[in-house]
Amino acid sequence: MERNVGQTDSIARIVVGALAGLVSLGILGSVVPGPGILSLVLGIVALLMLGTGLTGRCGVYSLVGIDTCEVR
Numbered sequence: 001m002e003r004n005v006g007q008t009d010s011i012a013r014i015v016v017g018a019l020a021g022l023v024s025l026g027i028l029g030s031v032v033p034g035p036g037i038l039s040l041v042l043g044i045v046a047l048l049m050l051g052t053g054l055t056g057r058c059g060v061y062s063l064v065g066i067d068t069c070e071v072r
Contacts, residue, residue, distance in 0.1 A: 006068035017049030
C-alpha cells in the first residue's frame with residue numbers, strides 16, 4: 001500500500017491518538033470517570049490513529065480513494 005496520509009493529516013492523527021490513549025489510560029486508572037468499555041474503545045482508536053499517523057498509510061483511505069499527501 002502506498003502512502004496516502006499527508007503531513008498535516010498525520011500530525012492530527014498522532015495528536016488525536018495520543019489524547020485518546022491518555023484518556024483511555026486515565027479511565028483505567030480511575031483518574032478520569034467513565035465506563036470500562038469506553039477505555040477499550042479509546043485504546044483501539046488510539047492504536048489505529050497512532051499507527052496510521054506514524055506510517056502514513058490508511059487502509060480506509062485506500063478503499064475510498066482518498067489521498068491527503070500534498071506533493072506527489
